Amino acid sequence: MAATTTVASATRPAPPRRRRKSPLAWTREHIVSLAAAAAFLYIMLPNIVVIVFSFNLPNGRYNYAWTRFSLNAWLHPCADPAMCQALGLSLKIGVAATVIATALGTLVAFALARHRFRGRAMTNLLIFMPMATPEVVMGSSLLTLFVNLRLALGATTILIAHIMFCLSFVVVTVKARVQSLDPRLEQAAMDLYANETQTFWRVTLPLVAPGIAAAALLSFSLSFDDYIITNFNSSPSSVTFPMYVWGAAQRGTPVQINVIGTLMFIIAIGAVAVGQLVGRRRRGA
Amino acid sequence: MTVADLSVSASGLSAPPAQAAGADLRLVALTKRFGEFTAVDDLHLTIPAGSFFALLGPSGCGKTTTLRMVAGLEEPTLGQILLGEADISATKPYRRPVNTVFQNYALFPHLDIAENVAFGLRRRGVKDVSAKVNDALELVQLGGYAKRKPAQLSGGQQQRVALARALVNQPSVLLLDEPLGALDLKLRRQMQIELKRIQTEVGLTFVHVTHDQEEAMTMADTIAVMNAGHIEQMGDPTTLYERPATTFAANFLGQSNLLAARISGGRGAQLTSVVVQGRRLALPTERISSAGEDLWLGVRPEKLLVLPAGEDLAGRNSLEGTVTDASFMGVSTHYLVRMPWGQELTVVQQNDGSAPLRTGDHVVVAWDPVHSFGLDATQDAHAGEDIGDTGGAGS
Amino acid sequence: MSALAHVPSRSSGSATSSGRVGRRRATPYLLLLPGMAWLVVFFAVPMAFLASQSLQQGNIETGYVLTWDWQNYVSAFGNYWPQFSRSLYYAGVATVLTFLIGYPLAYAIAFKSGRWKNVLLVMVIAPFFTSFLIRTLAWQTILTTNGWVVRFLRDVGLMHLFQLAHLVNNNVVLGSQLAVITGLTYNFIPFMVLPLYASLERIDIRLLEAAGDLYAKPWTGFRKVTLPLSMPGVVAGTLLTFIPAAGDYINSTLLGNPDTTMIGQVIDAQFLRVLDYPTAAALSFTLMVTIVVMVMVYVRRAGTEELV
Numbered sequence: 007m008a009a010t011t012t013v014a015s016a017t018r019p020a021p022p023r024r025r026r027k028s029p030l031a032w033t034r035e036h037i038v039s040l041a042a043a044a045a046f047l048y049i050m051l052p053n054i055v056v057i058v059f060s061f062n063l064p065n066g067r068y069n070y071a072w073t074r075f076s077l078n079a080w081l082h083p084c085a086d087p088a089m090c091q092a093l094g095l096s097l098k099i100g101v102a103a104t105v106i107a108t109a110l111g112t113l114v115a116f117a118l119a120r121h122r123f124r125g126r127a128m129t130n131l132l133i134f135m136p137m138a139t140p141e142v143v144m145g146s147s148l149l150t151l152f153v154n155l156r157l158a159l160g161a162t163t164i165l166i167a168h169i170m171f172c173l174s175f176v177v178v179t180v181k182a183r184v185q186s187l188d189p190r191l192e193q194a195a196m197d198l199y200a201n202e203t204q205t206f207w208r209v210t211l212p213l214v215a216p217g218i219a220a221a222a223l224l225s226f227s228l229s230f231d232d233y234i235i236t237n238f239n240s241s242p243s244s245v246t247f248p249m250y251v252w253g254a255a256q257r258g259t260p261v262q263i264n265v266i267g268t269l270m271f272i273i274a275i276g277a278v279a280v281g282q283l284v285g286r287r288r289r290g291a
Numbered sequence: 292m293t294v295a296d297l298s299v300s301a302s303g304l305s306a307p308p309a310q311a312a313g314a315d316l317r318l319v320a321l322t323k324r325f326g327e328f329t330a331v332d333d334l335h336l337t338i339p340a341g342s343f344f345a346l347l348g349p350s351g352c353g354k355t356t357t358l359r360m361v362a363g364l365e366e367p368t369l370g371q372i373l374l375g376e377a378d379i380s381a382t383k384p385y386r387r388p389v390n391t392v393f394q395n396y397a398l399f400p401h402l403d404i405a406e407n408v409a410f411g412l413r414r415r416g417v418k419d420v421s422a423k424v425n426d427a428l429e430l431v432q433l434g435g436y437a438k439r440k441p442a443q444l445s446g447g448q449q450q451r452v453a454l455a456r457a458l459v460n461q462p463s464v465l466l467l468d469e470p471l472g473a474l475d476l477k478l479r480r481q482m483q484i485e486l487k488r489i490q491t492e493v494g495l496t497f498v499h500v501t502h503d504q505e506e507a508m509t510m511a512d513t514i515a516v517m518n519a520g521h522i523e524q525m526g527d528p529t530t531l532y533e534r535p536a537t538t539f540a541a542n543f544l545g546q547s548n549l550l551a552a553r554i555s556g557g558r559g560a561q562l563t564s565v566v567v568q569g570r571r572l573a574l575p576t577e578r579i580s581s582a583g584e585d586l587w588l589g590v591r592p593e594k595l596l597v598l599p600a601g602e603d604l605a606g607r608n609s610l611e612g613t614v615t616d617a618s619f620m621g622v623s624t625h626y627l628v629r630m631p632w633g634q635e636l637t638v639v640q641q642n643d644g645s646a647p648l649r650t651g652d653h654v655v656v657a658w659d660p661v662h663s664f665g666l667d668a669t670q671d672a673h674a675g676e677d678i679g680d681t682g683g684a685g686s
Numbered sequence: 687m688s689a690l691a692h693v694p695s696r697s698s699g700s701a702t703s704s705g706r707v708g709r710r711r712a713t714p715y716l717l718l719l720p721g722m723a724w725l726v727v728f729f730a731v732p733m734a735f736l737a738s739q740s741l742q743q744g745n746i747e748t749g750y751v752l753t754w755d756w757q758n759y760v761s762a763f764g765n766y767w768p769q770f771s772r773s774l775y776y777a778g779v780a781t782v783l784t785f786l787i788g789y790p791l792a793y794a795i796a797f798k799s800g801r802w803k804n805v806l807l808v809m810v811i812a813p814f815f816t817s818f819l820i821r822t823l824a825w826q827t828i829l830t831t832n833g834w835v836v837r838f839l840r841d842v843g844l845m846h847l848f849q850l851a852h853l854v855n856n857n858v859v860l861g862s863q864l865a866v867i868t869g870l871t872y873n874f875i876p877f878m879v880l881p882l883y884a885s886l887e888r889i890d891i892r893l894l895e896a897a898g899d900l901y902a903k904p905w906t907g908f909r910k911v912t913l914p915l916s917m918p919g920v921v922a923g924t925l926l927t928f929i930p931a932a933g934d935y936i937n938s939t940l941l942g943n944p945d946t947t948m949i950g951q952v953i954d955a956q957f958l959r960v961l962d963y964p965t966a967a968a969l970s971f972t973l974m975v976t977i978v979v980m981v982m983v984y985v986r987r988a989g990t991e992e993l994v
Contacts, residue, residue: 042794045787046810049875052824053813059827070827110721121714129718132725138925138981139729139974140933142950146957146970147732150739153963170728173721231818233936234950238957251819255940259823267820274815278808364895384898385907397896401914410910411900456900 053271060264067258079261086260092250093266096230099161099246103168103229108222110169111176112214118177119184136174144171145238152239163239164246171235172225179224183217216285223277313340314375316361316464316496321370323356330356332520334370338464338498338513343490345499345507348517349543349675354500355394357517358466361498362391374463385414390457391466395473396449398441404428404452405437411460427459428452430489447478454486458493467499471506483509504544508532516540518675532591536580538666541589543675548595548636551668552588562660568632572608572660579665587666593639594662597626597654609657612636614648628656733974739967746961758968766952766969773949774976776863777932780870784878784927785920787871792882792919793912797891807883814876822940825869829859829941861943869937877926885919886912921988929977949973 033040059069063076084090118129136144148167152159191213195205233248240249251263321334331353338344346354359365361372363384372380379387390411398407408424417423428434431451441449450470457465470486471479487510490497501507507514508528515525516539524531524540535541538549552565552572562573565588574588581587590608598604600611615635616627624647626638636656648654740758744750763770795806813821828835836859839845848854853864889912897907913920935950942948949969956966 038790039794039798041787041790042798045791045875048787048872049791049810049813051828052821052872053816055824055827056816056820059824070830110724113717114721117714117717121717123714123718129722132722132730136725136729138929138978140929140950140977142933142935142953143736143970143974144729144732146953146966147736148728149957150735150963150967151728151732154735154739166728170724173725177721227815233819234934234954237954248817248819251817251823252936255819255823263820263823267816271812271816275808275812278812282804282808362895362899364898383903384895385901385903389899391896391899393892393896393899395890395892397890397892399893399896399911399915401911410897410902414901414903414906460900 053267056264056267057271060261060268062261062264064261069259069261069264079265083262083265085262088245089247089250089254089260089262089266092245092247095161095244096247099165099168100226100230102165103172104222104225107169107172107176107225108218111173111221112180112218114173114177115180115184119181133174133177136171137178141171141232141234142238145235148235149238159239159241160244164236164244167235167239168229168232171232172228175224175228176221179221180214180217183214183220187213216281219281227274314377314463315340316498317371317373318357318361319371319373321357321360321372322368323353323360323365324368329520331360331367334521336515336522336525338496340463340496341494343487343497343499343510343512345501345511345514346517347501347504347507347514347544349502352517353520354502354517355468358391358468358498358500361464362389362466363387364391388460388463389466390460390462390464391468392450392453392457392470394468394470396441396453398449398452398456400441403438403440404433404444407441407452408456408459410456415460423459427455430458430493431455446474447482450474450482454489458489458495461493462495464496464498467497469501470499471503472501479506486510508544514544516543518543534578534664535589535666537674538587538589538670538672539675541664541666541675542673546592546637547589548592549587549589549666549672550634551672552586552665554584554586563665565665567610568630570610572610572663574608574663574665575661578663581665581667583668585668587668587670587672589664589666590658590662592625592637593623593641594658595636595638596657597628597638597640597648598657599648600653600655602655602657604655604657606660607657608660608663609655610636611653611655614650614652614654617648617650619647628654733971736967736971736974739963740971742964744964746963750964758964759972762965762968762972766949769947769949769952770969770972772946773932773973776867776870776938776946776948777928777934779867780874780931781878781924781928783867783871784875785924788875788878788882788923791875792879792886795879796883796886796889810879811876818873819936819940822869822873822936825865825872825941826860829865829868831858831860835859855943860941863942863946865941866938866946866948869941870931870934873934873937874927874931877930878923881922881926882916882919885916885922889915917988921985925981925984929981932977933973 059072060079061075061077062069062072063078064071064073079085114129114133117123118126145167148163148170149159151157152163157163187210192205192209195209196202200208231248232246233252236246236249237252240246245253247266251259254260254263316338318334318336318338321331321336322329323331334353334357346357348354356365360367363379363382367380370380371378374388379389399410402410405421405424405428408427409420412420412423424437425434428437431454433448433451433455436444436448436452441452444452450473454470467486471482474482483506486497490510499507499511508531512527513525514528514531516523516531518539523543524536531540531544535544535547538547541547541549550567550572552567554563555566555571556564558576558579561576563576563579564571564573565586566572567588572588579586597614610630612628612630614626615629616625618625621642623642624640626640626648627635628638629635638656738752739750741752741754741756742750743753743755743757791810795803795810799806827833830836836845836857839848839859840857845854845857845859848859848862848864849857853867854862859865893911893915894907897911898904902910933950935948935954938946938948939951953966953969953973956962956969960966
């Protein structure tokens with residue numbers, strides 16, 4: 007091979023230069039990862055506590071100090087029927103709010119992503135404002151509305167409020183997905199003899215579906231977890247799960263709360279894992 | 292004009308690069324492994340100071356990895372990178388007097404053109420930044436664009452900014468990673484000439500990585516053809532083209548007809564006689580880069596003539612066949628001629644005004660024996676085919 | 687091919703049949719109508735009611751009259767200025783802390799996690815699917831007086847520092863400013879990490895290589911390239927943290943003491959227990975206006991106007 011230059015053995019390279027690094031140098035090099043690991047611990051700590059204390063058998067009414075291991079709470083999740091009732095109401099409101107907010111929000115997202123119309127700036131503002139408003143303000147203003155209109159507070163007013171604050175998040179999530187679609191895919195569908203309706207159902211919607219699913223998941227978790235706005239618009243007969251937990255914090259926390267908290271964590275991870283798997287299979291990997 | 296200003300002012304002020312200027316770049320036993328995969332395999336290479344050097348090869352051949360190791364963006368698994376006498380193998384990229392024109396340019400989108408070009412100067416604390424930036428922008432003919440943002444420039448202009456941003460630092464070695472890959476054909480041609488002009492004017496060492504053989508041949512003084520982590524052949528463009536040493540080089544750089552041949556009657560002083568499918572042909576002995584009796588006899592398509600059967604062929608190699616395809620290209624016509632044993636030879640005939648041949652015509656394909664070359668018969672005759680010119684204008 | 691021209695909204699000028707054009711003009715409004723009506727009736731109108739309520743006099747039994755009297759604002763501020771300013775202060779500190787904690791995390795996920803990127807991202811978000819209240823209650827357990835966290839703080843001497851800074855009272859963390867800020871910071875971290883990650887992840891890694899190639903040391907490269915390019919994420923993240931943190935009162939109620947009361951607690955009590963609607967409305971409306979003004983000033987100074 008004409009290309010190679012012969013090298014004198016004196017300049018022959020040493021074997022791989024893998025010097026042992028001092029602990030200080032190692033820390034400097036990995037400072038970002040170490041900081042991230044610490045942040046990660048900070049984020050995980052309460053969840054670890056929630057999970058561990060779901061196996062606790064406390065002495066008093068408060069589940070704050072570790073006493074001894076027990077499966078009691080897991081075996082009797084509905085020991086306090088009020089808790090399971092509250093859970094049931096939260097699930098119902100969560101599902102209803104998710105369905106309605108996702109439907110309405112998706113329509114708005116398509117309008118914003120695909121159409122030109124007058125009043126666009128105003129529409130954007132109205133969608134942005136609920137996300138930029140503290141919950142306590144939204145909750146109290148809705149309460150003012152309901153009180154002035156003499157509407158009875160209850161599950162219905164809670165649902166109305168939840169749909170309202172979920173809507174903006176749905177619009178933003180779905181809009182981003184619609185905008186990232188390659189318009190040529192729809193053009194190709196039409197070129198291949200699909201009319202507008204067929205194109206929408208067979209091409210557009212399947213491609214936007216992951217965004218809609220993400221929006222629905224987000225809506226459900228926002229609704230299910232809301233305390234502040236709900237608190238302003240509920241009645242003593244409509245106690246959601248977060249309201250139950252709030253009350254329990256004042257008069258004694260049953261271990262079952264931790265069981266529910268642990269389940270939510272597991273279900274969330276499971277849902278995301280399933281989503282990833284489905285996404286991967288769709289992509290044919 | 293501006294170039295002189297640039298080099299004068301730079302040599303006066305910028306100490307770190309100047310010390311290493313005029314130094315050869317040497318790669319010694321350079322190896323890079325990613326897990327099980329060896330991207331660059333025991334590479335030895337010397338790139339003389341001031342030359343325009345091209346690393347040419349298909350994607351995945353290790354050329355970009357080599358470049359990134361020189362830039363300091365990838366750590367070699369083994370081996371050394373020397374700039375003059377200094378070993379820079381373990382030097383951090385920001386301490387190397389080496390600059391890169393990145394593929395897709397990597398211009399900082401939040402900085403304007405002037406600040407993009409000034410970036411390296413500011414980091415090194417060089418004085419008189421704005422004058423140098425202006426000189427560099429003049430050099431790439433973007434004098435009036437200093438205050439624009441990269442997104443406001445066309446692809447060709449962005450390419451020039453990337454070049455100016457690297458050049459302004461007066462590096463010992465300027466690395467170009469597929470610099471013209473994102474440009475359209477016309478602009479690419481223009482920039483090839485432009486880059487060559489700038490290199491000649493500033494006199495810096497350019498190392499250019501490309502998969503486009505035309506680009507490499509247009510600009511480089513020396514081309515190294517890379518394949519699977521090692522260098523297949525290195526030389527000036529003419530030598531590489533006229534005397535390929537491997538089947539990979541023969542196919543990747545342009546096109547070749549390779550015929551299975553066997554030496555008959557030993558090697559002659561001038562010409563060696565071989566037998567191809569029972570027909571006797573000749574090739575220059577010094578152009579045989581194989582020790583065995585069996586070899587590939589190669590010949591470039593434009594060296595072949597197609598003549599109606601029965602022409603005078605004294606002293607030429609000749610084979611009879613049938614035209615199976617004729618593509619008229621304007622400046623030339625490409626023919627496929629089927630040999631009696633089934634192989635098809637590619638022939639490129641200049642448009643000299645003679646009547647074109649038609650499919651089905653019986654012809655004689657003839658060429659001067661000195662245009663033949665002999666390659667090692669153990670190599671794959673199809674190595675390097677159909678991977679070279681994704682961007683080229685048809686070889 | 688009229689169908690082809692029909693797809694993207696950009697081609698709205700192409701005239702087909704007039705009926706079709708009319709339908710197309712109406713389409714966006716039909717799509718918008720239900721959702722936007724919902725937001726108008728249940729977001730915008732209530733705001734108007736809130737503003738109006740804040741200018742009324744009366745009580746819940748006899749009813750209210752709109753008097754356009756600013757007295758409610760004056761008395762609300764006279765009485766609750768400490769809680770108001772404290773809310774902004776706590777929210778500000780928590781925002782800075784979430785940024786300091788969230789940036790390395792987002793950075794590590796975006797640039798250093800390789801194929802674990804998605805897993806890590808899920809691991810960062812998943813904890814927050816457990817109820818906000820349950821997790822905040824868990825902080826009560828973590829910060830409990832004889833727990834390992836408090837003992838650790840005592841052993842390394844940090845407790846002493848916190849005591850000097852009046853962040854804790856009598857060496858007890860629970861029921862202190864420190865606990866409230868810890869809870870706020872913790873609860874809003876994902877609102878910081880996700881936008882930061884989104885903007886960091888979009889940065890072309892070659893830009894960082896180019897910075898290194900152009901003599902920028904890692905820290906300089908970060909300051910001159912990475913940080914400026916992640917500014918949209920920084921702006922979005924700080925807003926998404928500051929706004930809910932300023933209005934939050936779960937942390938200050940569950941982890942604080944009467945001296946850490948935030949404005950949300952006051953609004954909640956005035957509305958739901960004291961039933962002094964005009965004062966509560968005045969506080970609520972002021973919080974809204976304050977935050978909108980701060981956001982506008984901040985966004986203008988940060989120079990990023992497209993947020994949504």
